[in-house]
Amino acid sequence: MHKSSVLSIGRSAAALAAFAALAACSPGTGAAPAETAAARPEAFGAAGYRGIAPGMAKEAAVATGKLAAAPVSALDGCTVLSWQGGPAPDPAKLAAETEAQRKADDLYARSDAADHEAKQSAGKSAAELAKAAAKDAEAAQLAADSAMASAEVAGKREERDKAFAAAGGASFGKNGLHELGAPPGAKTAEGIGVGSSLxxxxxxxxxxxxxxxxxxxxxxxxxxxxxWRFVFTPADNGTVGGVAISDGALKCR
Structure with a gap:
């Protein structure tokens, strides 16, 4: 073999090796797994979502920038915040919740006190018996009023829960995050989200x-x-209407 042929073959082999090295480092090959991982959507689950995790303090959660700072509900002592871009606070609704809660709490306390006082009433004279009957009547009326006020709060609680299921958000109590609702489009690791069939x-x-x-x-x-538990709220059309994780507490106070 001529010396020139040997040199030509050597140069060709070197060129092929260089091309292979460049191909291995190009974005279309070696970077593909990283791109695939980055494109994979975050799952909504036990670890939370968008950096908001079970037990996290409200201030720390707001600092992530993923939640709105102003509450959309404060019923039952639970501070409910929307995801950024979600429902905005309604001052009239918040005021109505506050008044309903105040009224229910006040009537419950008065009813409890009146019931206790009525049970302490005793006596055999006509005047004493009349007084005891009056206290019984007062206690009964306060109990009825308290039940009505509690029913009003329950109705507002149902409205809050429906809105929370539909839009998601985060609910905080004195011990931090106690419920996290998935926003529309989020899914669990198993692919279940709003709109999935039951x-x-x-x-x-x-x-x-x-x-x-x-x-x-x-x-x-x-x-x-x-x-903690997953909570799936069904919609009327046979699909999942809301996905959340919760510590199960009905109230935050």
Whole structure:
């Protein structure tokens, strides 16, 4: 073989090696797995969502910039914040909630005190018996008024819960985040989100312990977060209308 042929073959091999090295480092090959991982959507689940995690303090959660700072509800002592871009606070609604809560609390305290006083009433004279009867009547009326006020609060609580299921958000109590609702478009690791069929919900979670909960919802215990659970709110059209994780507390005070 001529010396010139050997040199030509050597140069060709070197060029091929250089091309292979460039191809391995190009964005279209070696970077593909990283791009795929980055494009994978975040799952809504036990670890929370968008940096908002179970037990996180409200101030720390707001500091992430993912939540609005002003509450959309403060019923039952729970401060409910929307996701950024979600429902804005309604001052009239907030005022109505505050007044309903104040009225219910006041009537409950007065009813309890009147009932206690009525039970202490004793006597055999006509005047004493009349006084005891009056106290019984007062206690009964206050109990009825208290029940009506509690029913009004329950109605506003149902309105709050429906809005929370539809738009998601974060609810905080004295111990930090106690409920986190998924925004529209978010899905669990198993692909369940708002709009999923109830059939798919059962297929994904029945074997893991999905059970009927309160108010027609479905609940699933979260093994890695003792005391916490998934809460799936069904819609009227046979789909999932809301997804949340919750510590199960009905009130925050």
């Amino acid at each position: 059939a798919d919900l059962h297929k994904a979670y029945d074997a893991r312990g999905l059970k009927p909960g309160t108010a027609g919802r479905f609940e699933l215990p979260i093994a890695e977060k003792p005391g």
